[in-house]
Amino acid sequence: MHTSATESGPTRLWHPFANMAEVKQRQFLVDRAEGAWIYDREGGRYLDATAALWYCNVGHGRAEIADAVAAQLRRLDAYFVFNDFTNEPAERLAHRLSELAPMPDARIFLTSGGGDSIDTAVKLARRYWIRQGSPERVHILSRRHSYHGTHGLGTSIGGIDPNREGYGPLIEGTSRVAHDDIDDLRTTIDRIGADKIAAFFCEPVIGAGGVRPPQPGYLEAAAEICAEHGILFVADAVICGFGRLGGWFGVERWNLTPDMITFAKGVTSGYVPLGGVAVAGWLAEPFWEGDGGSLPHGQTYSGHPTAAASALANLDILERENLLARADALERPLYDALRTLHEHPAVGDVRGGVGLLGAVELAPEVLGADTTAPARVARAARERGVIVRPLATALAVSPPLTVTEDEIALIPKAVAEALDAVVG
Structure with missing residues (x-):
């Protein structure tokens, strides 16, 4: 479900916050989006659990x-x-x-x-x-x-x-x-x-x-x-x-x-x-x-x-659509869903409960062994159909305000599987 380069040939696009020596070989091409979901060129579907870069509050495709x-x-x-x-x-x-x-x-x-x-x-x-x-x-x-x-x-x-x-x-x-x-x-x-x-x-x-x-x-x-x-x-x-x-x-x-x-x-x-x-x-x-x-x-x-x-x-x-009140209503379900990851041995902390956003902090020993662990886990979560944002020591989530509780439930499941795959 990964896509790389474009039909016009090797990329000439310099990506922000990216190691271009790596990215130029394996771009992830987002082709379209609707609601809380984005799609790659092959039709693969991914929950946009970050509302892109924290911004797509009303969802895609309006x-x-x-x-x-x-x-x-x-x-x-x-x-x-x-x-x-x-x-x-x-x-x-x-x-x-x-x-x-x-x-x-x-x-x-x-x-x-x-x-x-x-x-x-x-x-x-x-x-x-x-x-x-x-x-x-x-x-x-x-x-x-x-x-x-x-x-x-x-x-x-x-x-x-x-x-x-x-x-x-x-x-x-x-x-x-x-x-x-x-x-x-x-x-x-x-x-x-x-x-x-x-x-x-x-x-x-x-x-x-x-x-x-x-x-x-x-x-x-x-x-x-x-x-x-x-x-x-x-x-x-x-x-x-x-x-x-x-x-x-x-x-x-x-x-x-x-x-x-x-x-x-x-x-x-x-x-x-x-x-x-x-x-x-x-x-x-x-x-x-x-x-x-x-x-x-x-x-x-x-x-x-x-x-x-x-x-x-x-x-x-x-x-x-009264989406401000919806954010209030969903902040606890999102936090509760993320807190199910707290018992995972690779997780050091889970933060949230104030707004529709949260973070899963990786354990110090995981970060000590591999400073790239957040990025690797985020990539593995994407392979399981959920987009989360890698930070320096954590994974951030901030879904659209239109997200459903059933969609929220997909986030910890994909992250847990990604942690198992990357950290063991």
Whole structure:
């Protein structure tokens, strides 16, 4: 059920996060998709237990989104929103997201994806303090294990060491704190000095860094500490938003009101690339009132009308089918299903229970013997008809919000068989 190369000959496609010396010999060609399933060119069927890269929340093959995209392409395919240019889909989307955002009077800066959104939020945080007469507030805090994309600023503030290494010096003025220790956040702020810190970036549930739900009370305490010291609290909801944690932006279950929220992925369910930053009205005000002054930052495809039309259709589906509530209902069945793997000798831990996502951590002795074990197990699970995502030490799952409990039950079965085949 593996496919390699293409009808046009050997690949010339450079794959992200891939050892091309290996991948060029054995590509896995995805030919089509429907619902929670993808298909290879030979007709082999695989449960997409990761919703692709965490994003296909409404499932594959939604004609409603395709029709909205086609109609928009025929009317106005693409146009920029720099300066005073705009378009109706971008305006409608910004208004809708502003109403859904938990912060008052939110303004929406649209981007091309999650990495763009992180870069936008970092630059906006620093620029805000410069506009406020505090140019020394440039330091950015984040958490270990955190993933904030692979752009220059996102790489610099990210907390996954292999993603930061091998590029030479990254940007200065960043620090990482323990992902689950609120005292470490306090002591780090004291050490650096709150008057030097612009913002704290925080995934509600750490995703690519291992699917790590927050310790009880951590997020609430972190937000309070930031407010106490005047540090901007930025929720990175790129993975966590649009139903993955049961709310629109993932922070609602903790009653958080961040100063900024970065988003992407589930806002369009990946049908067309789009991301953005929701910015509290008071934080946007210095740029919107008085002499204003431009923010010299933006992406060519910011406010892309076809991407915005895709997002609007996707939001319609999420609302009409009540998929946010469905994510709430399925998070426990998914966690319970994954926990059946806890007794497997090759498994060290199972994490989940906060949103429709989870991780199966491989045992230390397995990883010690073979650091490629997660990738090998993921490949073996794929051979058994289930797609899971290999991380550095774990296997991640994050199925579409439309997945059924019968489909969820296929995940631990395939993973267990894969572990037996690879680890023994």
